Amino acid sequence: MKRYFYIIVVLFLMFINSSVNAKGIDIKSKEAILYNLNDNSIIYEKNSNNITYIASLTKIATALVSIENIDNLDSYVIVKNSDLVGLNGYAKAGFKSGDKVTYRDLLYGLLLPSGADAALILANNISGNVDNFVNLMNKKVKQLNLKNTKFSNPVGMDANNVSTASDIAIILKEALKNQSFKTIFESNEYTTSNNLNLKKTTFSTSLRNNIDISFITGSKTGYTLKASYCLASTANINGVSYLLVTLNNPNKIGHIIDSLGIYNYYSSNYENKTIYKSEDILFSIPVDNSKIDKYDIKLKNSIIKYLDKNDKISYKYNGLLKLDNTNKVNEKIGSIKYYSENKLIHEEDIILDKKIEFSPIKYLLSNIYIVIIPLIIIFCIILVMIISLYNKNN
Numbered sequence: 270m271k272r273y274f275y276i277i278v279v280l281f282l283m284f285i286n287s288s289v290n291a292k293g294i295d296i297k298s299k300e301a302i303l304y305n306l307n308d309n310s311i312i313y314e315k316n317s318n319n320i321t322y323i324a325s326l327t328k329i330a331t332a333l334v335s336i337e338n339i340d341n342l343d344s345y346v347i348v349k350n351s352d353l354v355g356l357n358g359y360a361k362a363g364f365k366s367g368d369k370v371t372y373r374d375l376l377y378g379l380l381l382p383s384g385a386d387a388a389l390i391l392a393n394n395i396s397g398n399v400d401n402f403v404n405l406m407n408k409k410v411k412q413l414n415l416k417n418t419k420f421s422n423p424v425g426m427d428a429n430n431v432s433t434a435s436d437i438a439i440i441l442k443e444a445l446k447n448q449s450f451k452t453i454f455e456s457n458e459y460t461t462s463n464n465l466n467l468k469k470t471t472f473s474t475s476l477r478n479n480i481d482i483s484f485i486t487g488s489k490t491g492y493t494l495k496a497s498y499c500l501a502s503t504a505n506i507n508g509v510s511y512l513l514v515t516l517n518n519p520n521k522i523g524h525i526i527d528s529l530g531i532y533n534y535y536s537s538n539y540e541n542k543t544i545y546k547s548e549d550i551l552f553s554i555p556v557d558n559s560k561i562d563k564y565d566i567k568l569k570n571s572i573i574k575y576l577d578k579n580d581k582i583s584y585k586y587n588g589l590l591k592l593d594n595t596n597k598v599n600e601k602i603g604s605i606k607y608y609s610e611n612k613l614i615h616e617e618d619i620i621l622d623k624k625i626e627f628s629p630i631k632y633l634l635s636n637i638y639i640v641i642i643p644l645i646i647i648f649c650i651i652l653v654m655i656i657s658l659y660n661k662n663n
Contacts, residue, residue, distance in 0.1 A: 294534055296527040299497075299517035300434040303531055304442070305575050306503075306510040307541070312575065313531060317435040320417050321516055324491030325360070325383045326437050326499050327425035332379055332453070333444040334405050335372070335391045342373040342449060352390040359385035359424060363465050373449075374461035380453050380489060381469040388423040399423065413439055427495045434514045441501050441512060445487075454503075455487040471500070471525065478522055484532065490524065500524040506536040509575065544582050544607055544615070545572040551584070551605070557593040559625050564592050572607065572615050580609040586619075594625045 294313065300321060303313035311317075336342070348368040362377075362384025364370060372394075378387035392402035399422065406420040415436040421429035432440075444450045453459075457472040471488040475481070482488075484504050491499035498518040504511045513531060518524040545551075547570055553563040566586065576582075588603015589596070596602065600621045607615040 294531055296515070296530060297518050297520065297523050298515035298527045301513070301515045301527070301531070302434040302438050303535070304438060304512040306442075306512050307508075308575065309442075310575070312535065312539075314435075317438075318417065318433050320431050320433055322427045322430065322493060322496035323425065323432045323437060323516065324427075324493040324496035324499050325425040326432070326489060326491040326501050326514070326516075327420060327423065327430055328379050328383060328388060328491075329437065329444055329489055329501060330406050330409065330420065330440050331388050331391065331423040332376055332450055333440065333447070334402070334409050335376060335379075335395055336444075336447055336449055337409075338395050338405065339372050342376070343371050345369050345371055346375065346390065346394050348390055349393070352393050353386055354389075356385050356389070359426075360470075361386045362467060364390060368463050370461055370463050373453075374463070374465075376449075376453050377456070377459040377461065377467055378465070381456065381459060381467045383425075383470055383490060385424045388425075392423045410436075410440075413443060415439060425491060425493065425496075427493050434516050437501055437514045437516075438512060441489075441503075441514070445503070445512075451487070454489065471502070474522065474525065480522070480525055480529070482525065482529070484536075485528070492521075498522075498524040500528050502528055504532050506532065507540065509536070509539075509541060511535070538578060539575055540578050541573050542576045542580075542582070543571060543573050544576075547571040552586070554589065555591050556625060557591060559592075559594055561625070564621075564623075564625075566603075566605075566619060568605070568617060568619075574607075574609070574614050576609050576614070583608050588619060592621070592625055596621055596625050598622065598624050 296315065299316060300319050301313065301315040302311060302317040304310065305312050348364050348366055348370065350366045353366060360383045362382050364378060364384070364386045375387045375391050378384040379391065389399065392399045396402035396405060402423055403420055406423065410418045410420065418432040418436040419429060445454065457469045459467045461467065469488065470490045471482065484506050486503045486505050488500060488502040496517065498521060499516045501514045504513070511532060513528055515524050515527050518527055545568055548567055550565045550567050553565050556562060556564050584605055584607045586603055586605055592602065598621055601618050602621050603619040605617050605619060606613055
């Protein structure tokens with residue numbers, strides 16, 4: 270009975286969260302940001318620069334800094350008692366004092382079950398102690414120019430450990446550039462070299478509650494009393510890659526439901542539209558006094574934009590309406606602006622890419638009056654002179 274109740278709740282929440290009111294998507298998370306990774310554009314935000322507690326989303330930065338400071342992920346570490354101090358009340362991967370494990374094992378333990386034990390083991394073995402490791406984390410934050418993020422520990426404990434949805438998204442984008450991180454982030458299960466069976470928190474939660482997250486490619490959860498429920502995730506739907514961060518949701522499955530609602534809304538209502546196909550002719554303009562009669566206006570590259578499926582696309586041309594041999598190659602002759610409804614989505618200059626060769630014959634034909642009128646005048650003058658001479662002689 271409980272299982273069916275959860276299914277009803279999930280479906281109901283998905284329906285609510287996929288709807289849109291006048292101000293945007295209705296979600297319970299206090300902060301959120303959604304990226305379209307195909308063009309690195311932000312397509313949805315809610316209080317994305319609010320500084321708040323981020324719980325175990327901290328471990329994304331912990332993993333990034335760890336990977337950047339480990340020479341060989343498959344080298345071994347011996348877990349010490351001192352690595353496991355102060356972990357009461359926090360999720361653990363299950364590493365014990367005396368375990369011989371690899372750095373790769375620890376990274377899986379950090380990101381899948383969100384192991385606080387893995388975080389401290391990594392920090393102590395990479396930097397000698399937690400404080401030194403935290404310094405590396407904050408140094409990384411400065412390198413990324415993130416002014417609203419501060420780390421006080423690698424676990425996600427609330428004390429002086431804050432960030433924003435926007436900053437977490439940037440940290441995650443940076444981390445995903447590393448293939449080792451990406452592989453771990455996108456994994457649901459892993460068995461360590463000492464036979465610990467690790468499962469991703471999001472994966473386990475979705476199974477327990479019959480929630481379909483099959484299109485979510487990677488994820489990291491977070492929870493503390495002050496941070497509430499948080500989720501950083503990536504998804505690939507209909508050829509579009511997304512990155513989403515939601516923070517401060519009060520419900521223990523709400524962070525997942527909000528994320529599904531946002532993904533569902535955008536994948537249902539938006540798509541990659543080809544608004545111009547490479548080398549298609551938009552229109553032609555006439556060419557005077559040349560071997561060619563017209564010049565085709567076209568763009569070199571296709572234009573693909575992520576847009577509302579119902580948006581109407583239009584373009585405006587501003588430039589020369591006629592060309593001749595005085596126009597030179599590589600000269601700007603105009604510009605094209607594309608609009609989705611009334612919003613400018615693309616602007617591009619039109620550059621003359623071929624020589625306009627002069628044609629004397631066409632010039633004469635198009636300017637025949639220049640020849641005919643003088644001839645007529647001369648003819649008339651001669652005629653008058655002949656008539657005058659004739660009358661004089663008679």
